[in-house]
Amino acid sequence: MSSLQNRVSEILQGFEVSHDRIRAISDEFIRLTNQGLKSNKEAMAMIPSYVTAVPTGKESGTFLAVDLGGTNFRVCSVHLNGNGTFKLIQSKSVIPKSLMVGSSKELFSFLARHVDAFIKTHLDEKFTEDTESSTSQHILKLGFTFSFPVNQTAINKGTLLRWTKGFNIKDAVGKDVCKLLQDELDALKLPVHVSALVNDTVGTLMSRAYSAPGLGNTMLGVILGTGTNCAYVENISSISKISLQSDKNIMVVNTEWGSFDNALTVLPFTSIDSEVDGNSPNPGYHMFEKLVSGMFLGEILRITLCNLHKEGVLFSSSSESLELPWSIDTSTLSKIEADNTEDLSKTKETISMDLNIVATLEECKAIKKIVNAIGKRSAYLAGAAICGILTHTRALEKMETVDIGLDGSVFEFYPGYENLMRESIKYLLGEDEKRVMLDIAKDGSGVGAALCALVA
Numbered sequence: 001m002s003s004l005q006n007r008v009s010e011i012l013q014g015f016e017v018s019h020d021r022i023r024a025i026s027d028e029f030i031r032l033t034n035q036g037l038k039s040n041k042e043a044m045a046m047i048p049s050y051v052t053a054v055p056t057g058k059e060s061g062t063f064l065a066v067d068l069g070g071t072n073f074r075v076c077s078v079h080l081n082g083n084g085t086f087k088l089i090q091s092k093s094v095i096p097k098s099l100m101v102g103s104s105k106e107l108f109s110f111l112a113r114h115v116d117a118f119i120k121t122h123l124d125e126k127f128t129e130d131t132e133s134s135t136s137q138h139i140l141k142l143g144f145t146f147s148f149p150v151n152q153t154a155i156n157k158g159t160l161l162r163w164t165k166g167f168n169i170k171d172a173v174g175k176d177v178c179k180l181l182q183d184e185l186d187a188l189k190l191p192v193h194v195s196a197l198v199n200d201t202v203g204t205l206m207s208r209a210y211s212a213p214g215l216g217n218t219m220l221g222v223i224l225g226t227g228t229n230c231a232y233v234e235n236i237s238s239i240s241k242i243s244l245q246s247d248k249n250i251m252v253v254n255t256e257w258g259s260f261d262n263a264l265t266v267l268p269f270t271s272i273d274s275e276v277d278g279n280s281p282n283p284g285y286h287m288f289e290k291l292v293s294g295m296f297l298g299e300i301l302r303i304t305l306c307n308l309h310k311e312g313v314l315f316s317s318s319s320e321s322l323e324l325p326w327s328i329d330t331s332t333l334s335k336i337e338a339d340n341t342e343d344l345s346k347t348k349e350t351i352s353m354d355l356n357i358v359a360t361l362e363e364c365k366a367i368k369k370i371v372n373a374i375g376k377r378s379a380y381l382a383g384a385a386i387c388g389i390l391t392h393t394r395a396l397e398k399m400e401t402v403d404i405g406l407d408g409s410v411f412e413f414y415p416g417y418e419n420l421m422r423e424s425i426k427y428l429l430g431e432d433e434k435r436v437m438l439d440i441a442k443d444g445s446g447v448g449a450a451l452c453a454l455v456a
């Protein structure tokens with residue numbers, strides 16, 4: 001074996017998730033779930049959403065939704081037709097990097113100005129008529145999808161615990177993000193009320209339940225995109241850290257599983273992951289997310305290749321993209337993963353386009369194996385965490401099938417991801433894996449937020 005092959009097989013071993021480890025992860029997940037439901041101090045925060053019903057598909061009305069949570073910012077109006085279908089108009093913009101690390105005033109006034117522009121462009125008279133019948137005093141109800149860990153204390157109240165996914169606006173931490181948005185909307189005199197604070201996973205669960213009426217068994221909403229997280233339907237009596245006077249039995253809980261096992265007791269964490277973590281804005285936090293989500297898969301690959309180059313076993317020359325942190329996107333891995341050519345010509349082309357490096361066939365083979373291992377580890381970990389929740393809720397004991405709504409670029413575009421997730425689910429659940437339905441829930445952050453604004 002060449003020295004490249006030797007090093008690659010060592011690296012692959014580090015990324016491997018053995019069957020024993022899948023089980024250990026699922027068990028630890030259940031333990032931390034129970035801890036988080038009891039106490040507010042846990043990193044895997046188990047945040048109560050104050051959403052106490054899952055849609056039936058019959059909900060109707062017109063709502064505004066704002067979505068802040070990843071690379072893009074969206075404003076939309078959502079009309080729910082009351083039969084599982086909806087009409088959505090949206091405007092999407094990229095959040096300037098400077099706003100991700102500036103002041104809260106700058107960010108939230110930027111959001112409010114976009115809401116203003118959206119209303120002026122899209123909310124013509126017809127829309128105003130619709131909203132008049134569904135809301136009082138011409139006030140538009142807005143669902144705010146804000147996909148970061150918050151300490152949520154009511155359906156439209158929550159203080160930011162910490163930023164993730166590259167955001168770092170220090171003065172916003174500890175503040176009520178609904179109030180920050182409402183103040184800026186009020187400053188522009190907009191007839192808009194922030195009615196619900198919604199995590200994207202909660203929105204995904206809600207939108208899947210709405211769009212799959214009749215199934216009645218949507219229990220989880222999962223995001224596998226820039227970040228990763230999951231919300232699920234819990235018995236209110238099990239959320240012992242809150243006391244709520246309510247006649248309702250269930251509440252959707254946002255797990256914040258990105259912070260699963262920050263202590264690194266069961267995760268397959270390597271020295272490469274340690275470098276990724278060190279370069280991130282939140283070292284030591286959200287460690288599960290750093291092995292699973294789209295924001296990190298590219299960086300894991302970049303650091304691996306960069307190290308191999310420094311060791312003198314890969315690439316005869318370097319490039320700016322190889323050296324520059326965060327310069328490789330998950331789409332690079334998706335393209336390499338999708339390459340079925342015998343001579344790996346697609347891989348060679350991707351490395352040339354995305355890394356500006358000419359790779360030999362041996363190098364392409366090595367890189368494809370590494371990519372494969374990074375993607376597989378991500379999917380196996382996501383599958384193990386899902387099993388943790390299914391076991392914790394005993395959902396499969398109560399229902400014939402359990403429906404899971406998913407969204408995010410990794411789940412949607414990474415070739416073979418769902419099958420890999422299923423492999424790890426099958427290892428833990430055996431034949432019951434067939435009773436787990438995985439399906440894309442589109443527009444969770446828009447439609448789901450509208451549904452939350454409706455129940456608010």
Ligand code: GLC
Binds near residue numbers: 230
């Ligand atoms: C991060 C956030 C979480 C969100 C997830 C997916 O993990 O902390 O709130 O749901 O990304 O966007």
